[in-house]
Amino acid sequence: MAIAITTVLISVCLGVNKGEWMVILLCIALVIGLEMLNSAIEKLCDAVHPEVHPFIKQTKDIAAGAVLFACLISAIIGIIIFLPKLF
Numbered sequence: 001m002a003i004a005i006t007t008v009l010i011s012v013c014l015g016v017n018k019g020e021w022m023v024i025l026l027c028i029a030l031v032i033g034l035e036m037l038n039s040a041i042e043k044l045c046d047a048v049h050p051e052v053h054p055f056i057k058q059t060k061d062i063a064a065g066a067v068l069f070a071c072l073i074s075a076i077i078g079i080i081i082f083l084p085k086l087f
Contacts, residue, residue, distance in 0.1 A: 004028045007078065014085045024081065027074035034070050038063040 011024055041063040045056045 001032075004032065010082065014082065016081065016085070020081050023077060027070075027077055031067065031070045031074055034067045038067050 007024060007028065011021065016024065042060050045059055049056050
Protein backbone atom coordinates (compact mmCIF):
# COMPACT_ATOMS: atom_id res chain seq x y z
CA MET A 1 0.00 0.00 0.00
CA ALA A 2 2.89 2.35 0.73
CA ILE A 3 4.21 1.96 -2.80
CA ALA A 4 0.71 2.51 -4.24
CA ILE A 5 0.27 5.72 -2.23
CA THR A 6 3.76 6.90 -3.19
CA THR A 7 3.00 6.19 -6.85
CA VAL A 8 -0.21 8.22 -6.69
CA LEU A 9 1.60 11.13 -5.01
CA ILE A 10 4.39 11.05 -7.62
CA SER A 11 1.75 10.94 -10.36
CA VAL A 12 0.09 14.05 -8.96
CA CYS A 13 3.43 15.88 -8.66
CA LEU A 14 4.50 14.99 -12.20
CA GLY A 15 1.12 15.80 -13.76
CA VAL A 16 0.40 12.57 -15.58
CA ASN A 17 -2.36 12.65 -18.19
CA LYS A 18 -5.67 10.75 -18.12
CA GLY A 19 -4.38 7.79 -20.12
CA GLU A 20 -1.37 7.42 -17.86
CA TRP A 21 -3.61 7.66 -14.79
CA MET A 22 -5.74 4.81 -16.09
CA VAL A 23 -2.68 2.60 -16.64
CA ILE A 24 -1.20 3.49 -13.23
CA LEU A 25 -4.46 2.81 -11.39
CA LEU A 26 -4.95 -0.43 -13.31
CA CYS A 27 -1.46 -1.59 -12.32
CA ILE A 28 -2.11 -0.72 -8.67
CA ALA A 29 -5.46 -2.55 -8.72
CA LEU A 30 -3.90 -5.58 -10.43
CA VAL A 31 -1.07 -5.94 -7.92
CA ILE A 32 -3.29 -5.42 -4.87
CA GLY A 33 -5.97 -7.73 -6.28
CA LEU A 34 -3.46 -10.49 -6.99
CA GLU A 35 -1.96 -10.07 -3.53
CA MET A 36 -5.44 -10.53 -2.03
CA LEU A 37 -5.98 -13.67 -4.13
CA ASN A 38 -2.55 -14.97 -3.10
CA SER A 39 -3.42 -14.46 0.56
CA ALA A 40 -6.75 -16.22 0.10
CA ILE A 41 -5.09 -19.17 -1.65
CA GLU A 42 -2.49 -19.47 1.13
CA LYS A 43 -5.13 -19.40 3.87
CA LEU A 44 -7.26 -21.97 2.03
CA CYS A 45 -4.26 -24.25 1.51
CA ASP A 46 -3.33 -23.97 5.20
CA ALA A 47 -6.90 -24.81 6.23
CA VAL A 48 -7.15 -27.81 3.90
CA HIS A 49 -3.69 -29.21 4.57
CA PRO A 50 -1.87 -27.58 7.55
CA GLU A 51 1.18 -29.84 7.28
CA VAL A 52 3.97 -29.26 4.75
CA HIS A 53 3.02 -30.85 1.45
CA PRO A 54 4.83 -30.52 -1.91
CA PHE A 55 1.65 -29.83 -3.89
CA ILE A 56 0.51 -27.15 -1.42
CA LYS A 57 3.98 -25.55 -1.52
CA GLN A 58 3.90 -25.51 -5.32
CA THR A 59 0.42 -23.97 -5.30
CA LYS A 60 1.53 -21.22 -2.91
CA ASP A 61 4.69 -20.58 -4.96
CA ILE A 62 2.68 -20.21 -8.18
CA ALA A 63 0.28 -17.74 -6.54
CA ALA A 64 3.20 -15.73 -5.15
CA GLY A 65 4.85 -15.84 -8.58
CA ALA A 66 1.77 -14.26 -10.13
CA VAL A 67 2.07 -11.34 -7.69
CA LEU A 68 5.78 -10.99 -8.39
CA PHE A 69 5.20 -11.01 -12.15
CA ALA A 70 2.51 -8.31 -11.86
CA CYS A 71 4.86 -6.23 -9.69
CA LEU A 72 7.69 -6.50 -12.21
CA ILE A 73 5.49 -5.56 -15.17
CA SER A 74 3.99 -2.68 -13.16
CA ALA A 75 7.49 -1.42 -12.33
CA ILE A 76 8.41 -1.49 -16.03
CA ILE A 77 5.23 0.42 -16.86
CA GLY A 78 6.10 2.93 -14.13
CA ILE A 79 9.56 3.42 -15.64
CA ILE A 80 8.03 3.95 -19.08
CA ILE A 81 5.60 6.57 -17.72
CA PHE A 82 7.76 8.37 -15.15
CA LEU A 83 11.29 8.32 -16.55
CA PRO A 84 10.61 10.71 -19.47
CA LYS A 85 8.88 13.11 -17.06
CA LEU A 86 11.96 13.22 -14.83
CA PHE A 87 14.41 14.05 -17.63
